[in-house]
Amino acid sequence: MNESRAEAARVGEASTRRADVREASRRRAGRAWLAGLVAAHLLVSGAAFGQGKAPGAAAAAGSAQVTEAERHFAEGVKFAQAKQWAKAREEFAKAYELSQDPRYLAALIRAEEELGRYRDVAERLTIFLRDGKNIDQATRQEAEKKLDEARKKLGTVTVVVGAEGAEVLLDGQKLGTSPLAKPVFVDPGKHTFEAQKAGYEPAKQELVVEAGSAPEVRLALTAAGGSANSGSGAGNGFVGVPGEKVPADTSPKWRTYAAIGGLGLAVVGLGVGIGMTVAASSKYGELEDEFGKLRSDPARNLDTFGELVAEHRTLKGGMIAGYVVGGAALVGTAAFWFLTKPKPKPEAKKVMLAPAVGGGHAGAILVGEF
Secondary structure, X not given: OHHHHHHHHHHHHHHHHHHHHHHHHHHHXXXXXXXXXXXXXXXXXXXXXXXXXXXXXXXXXXXXXXXXXXXXXXXXXXXXXXXXXXXXXXXXXXXXXXXXXXXXXXXXHHHHHHOOOHXXXXXXXXXXXXXXXXXXXXXXXXXXXXXXXXXXXXXXXXEEEOOOOOEEEEOOEEEEEOOOOOOEEEOOEEEEEEEEOOOEEOEEEEEEEOOOOXXXXXXXXXXXXXXXXXXXXXXXOOOOOOOOOOOOOOOOHHHHHHHHHHHHHHHHHHHHHHHHHHHHHHHHHHHHHHHHHHHHOOOOOOHHHHHHHHHHHHHHHHHHHHHHHHHHHHHHHHHHHHHOOOOOOOOOOOEEEEEEEEOOEEEEEEEEOO
């Protein structure tokens, strides 16, 4: 019994050591990527982390704003060391709002990663990779790897609005103004996308987004009291190339007329068949009555019975012919409709060129299908 308990204790200790090793490895990996991201050792060494001062921070000490940012950063570091990631994120966010120091951004990303806020992680890594001008190759690759990992836990939605200058909202929160320059990261689940613009009826679409998916949302804005937006792609919720016309329905009218004729013939044939069935049944009743009279009176004239037999046969033949014609017309019309269905023409590619000015730069954004 004692040997069994000792063996169980040894197994438990070994399992605990393995778990500790895995946790330590995870922490080292997290600290290593963060260190590479900011090209500093502030978040690797506990001593430096606790100080909350960056090399060269003293040179900027004269700036009250930078000093305040450093104070928030130092507070965030303390919370991070205590594993209080929500409070750490709050302090790092305040620091980054005051000064766009890469250290603050990296620390903020790390806190959001610990909190499972993958949408925020993806958005900040996108900004980091887009705006980082002096990022070494190893750091860029690590940041891209982290961004790919975050994307697998999110949906990446492309929102296309059928008018420029419309306010775009996600779950009631403003995303920006159309055309949106980039796709939107969203958490898995049901979301509501909306577009609003003065003079247009608002557009709304609900979408269930799965992790790792990349759906597209198209919001068609309809002019108040009129048709869809004023772009040349009117009616399809998309702004096209100026002067381009959306092709009208090219389905041949003769196809519709032929189908109507076929259905009409089917209805007539089946109607005749049903009518003949009722008449033949009635005539058969008269035939049975006459046959009963003949049995009771063998000397009765057979002419009436013969006429009834002939009429019943005629009605029965008409009944069969009606059903055959009606059924054949119905099957033939259905086959004709599906076999002559015109193949849809590929929709013309549509693009939209919109000016983009800001940040000391000017240019244009090309949005559409390519």
